[in-house]
Amino acid sequence: MSQFGWSWHLEWQSPYEFHGHLINRVIVDLKTQYQRVMVAELARFGKVLIIDGKIQSSVADEYIYHETLVHPLMLSVENPENVLILGGGEGATLREVLKHKTVKKATMVDIDQAVIDFAKQYLTEWHRGSFDDKRSRIIISDAKDYIEKTTETYDAIILDLTDPIKGNTSYKLYTKEFYEKIKSRLNKGGAMVTQATSPSLSLCVFSTIFNTLRQVFKLVSASIVYVPAFDGLWGFVYASDYVNPISLTKEQVNKRIKDRIEGELRFYDGETHSMIFSMPKDIRQYLANEKRISTEENPIYVPA
Numbered sequence: 001m002s003q004f005g006w007s008w009h010l011e012w013q014s015p016y017e018f019h020g021h022l023i024n025r026v027i028v029d030l031k032t033q034y035q036r037v038m039v040a041e042l043a044r045f046g047k048v049l050i051i052d053g054k055i056q057s058s059v060a061d062e063y064i065y066h067e068t069l070v071h072p073l074m075l076s077v078e079n080p081e082n083v084l085i086l087g088g089g090e091g092a093t094l095r096e097v098l099k100h101k102t103v104k105k106a107t108m109v110d111i112d113q114a115v116i117d118f119a120k121q122y123l124t125e126w127h128r129g130s131f132d133d134k135r136s137r138i139i140i141s142d143a144k145d146y147i148e149k150t151t152e153t154y155d156a157i158i159l160d161l162t163d164p165i166k167g168n169t170s171y172k173l174y175t176k177e178f179y180e181k182i183k184s185r186l187n188k189g190g191a192m193v194t195q196a197t198s199p200s201l202s203l204c205v206f207s208t209i210f211n212t213l214r215q216v217f218k219l220v221s222a223s224i225v226y227v228p229a230f231d232g233l234w235g236f237v238y239a240s241d242y243v244n245p246i247s248l249t250k251e252q253v254n255k256r257i258k259d260r261i262e263g264e265l266r267f268y269d270g271e272t273h274s275m276i277f278s279m280p281k282d283i284r285q286y287l288a289n290e291k292r293i294s295t296e297e298n299p300i301y302v303p304a
Contacts, residue, residue, distance in 0.1 A: 009040065011055060011231075013201050014303050019231040021045070021055075028122055032114035039122045045229045049090055049123060051115075051162065058229035059125050062092055065195075065234060067268040068225045068276060070096040072245035073156055073193040073238050075256045080155040081105070084185070086143040086173070088160035089115040091127025097158070098133050099263045107137045107154075109146045116140070144172055147181045155187050159194035163302045164205065164294075171299040174209055179216040179239070191240035192217075197302055199224055199283055200232030207290040208300040213239040215293055221246035222287065223276040225267075246277045 009021040022043040029038040038050040045058035057065060070093060074080050083097050085108040097106045110116055116138060120131055130136060139146065143161070159182075164171035172178060174194070182192050196209040206222075214220045217239035224233045238245050248256075250270030257269060279287070294300040 009042065009050065009055075011053065013231070021048075028118070030114070030118070032112050034112045035115075037115055037118055039118075047125065048229065049119075049126075054163070055229055056162075057090060057092065057126065061228050062090070062126060063266045064225055064227050065230075066092045066096050067265055068223060068234075068236055069093060069160060069193060069195060070158060071257075071261075071265065071268045072223060072236075072248075072273060072276075073158065073191055074100050075253060075260065076238070076240075076243040076245040076248060077156050077191050078189055078243075080190075082152075082154050082187075083107070084152075084154040084157045085109065086146070086157070086159050086161060088158070090119050090123050091116075091130045092123075093158060093160045094133075094136060095126070095128050095130040098130055098135060099261045099265075101260055101262055103135060105137060106133075106135050107139060107152075109139045109141050109143055111140070111142050113140045142169075144169070144178060144181075147178070147185060150185065153185055153187045153190075155190045157182055157186060157190070157192040159192065161195060163197050163202075164300060166301045171294075171301055172296060174212070175294050175296050175299055176212050176215055177296050179213055183216055183241075186240075189242045191238060191243050191245075193236055193238045196222065196235040196237045198230065198232045199235045202302045203283070203286055204292075205300050205302050206235040206237075207287050208292045208294050209235075210237050210287050211290040211292060212294045212300075213237055217241055219244040221277065222279070224279065224283070225276050245273075248273060250274050 012018045024041045027039040045060040048058040049056045081104045164174045197205045199206045218241045220239045253270035253273045
């Protein structure tokens with residue numbers, strides 16, 4: 001295969017920087033009502049999911065992202081039985097939620113039925129049958145509409161969303177107004193987490209998400225991990241009025257994993273927990289000094 005032209009996936013990280021990935025083959029490429037979705041096999045990372053030109057996850061390292069998104073939150077909540085996932089079309093976030101023995105119902109809300117069907121067929125390494133688990137409920141809906149209309153409340157809410165990009169509606173899911181609605185849907189003792197973009201590539205967005213959640217919740221903490229397929233650090237922000245994963249000790253994390261989780265964790269344990277919540281000084285200072293708040297009137301976007 002030629003190493004030029006269409007055989008490369010070029011992912012623009014800013015107007016003056018990209019990461020190029022050699023494509024061994026394109027498995028499927030389709031345009032849905034909402035987005036362009038592709039599964040390709042990259043020379044380094046193997047099978048990857050690409051949406052609107054952005055790698056969402058790779059078979060080689062998706063577990064790093066999904067375990068960090070789910071388990072610090074879930075283990076900090078005392079008895080998470082009813083869990084809501086917004087986004088997460090691959091089914092991998094759902095897979096990790098269902099590892100928790102306490103979970104009786106896991107509701108996943110995604111806007112695009114075509115992506116769910118696509119994932120069931122092409123992303124079996126990600127979902128591993130989680131869509132068919134008797135505890136799973138899949139709802140096709142806009143996340144904002146669902147939160148505004150539902151009367152159900154949850155022990156944990158997980159926001160596995162696309163980045164806030166100018167020109168689509170995702171930015172509305174990173175605003176103070178939306179986080180207030182999320183808070184109203186949490187049970188006493190409950191908590192939420194959101195993916196929060198890249199501290200390497202969009203530190204201003206990561207810090208603004210963190211500061212915006214501080215306007216809504218009493219206890220807010222952030223973690224960072226390196227995801228090779230993303231070519232940088234990735235950030236997550238956890239928020240609650242009751243619990244804070246950063247307060248868990250290494251020993252507590254390991255005991256709760258042993259007591260509460262069925263199935264293997266490849267990345268996350270007590271030692272990893274200590275690492276991901278240990279921010280370097282420059283990022284800590286940036287977060288501490290952040291004053292911006294993302295609102296529907298004045299939203300934050302990742303750099304185009």
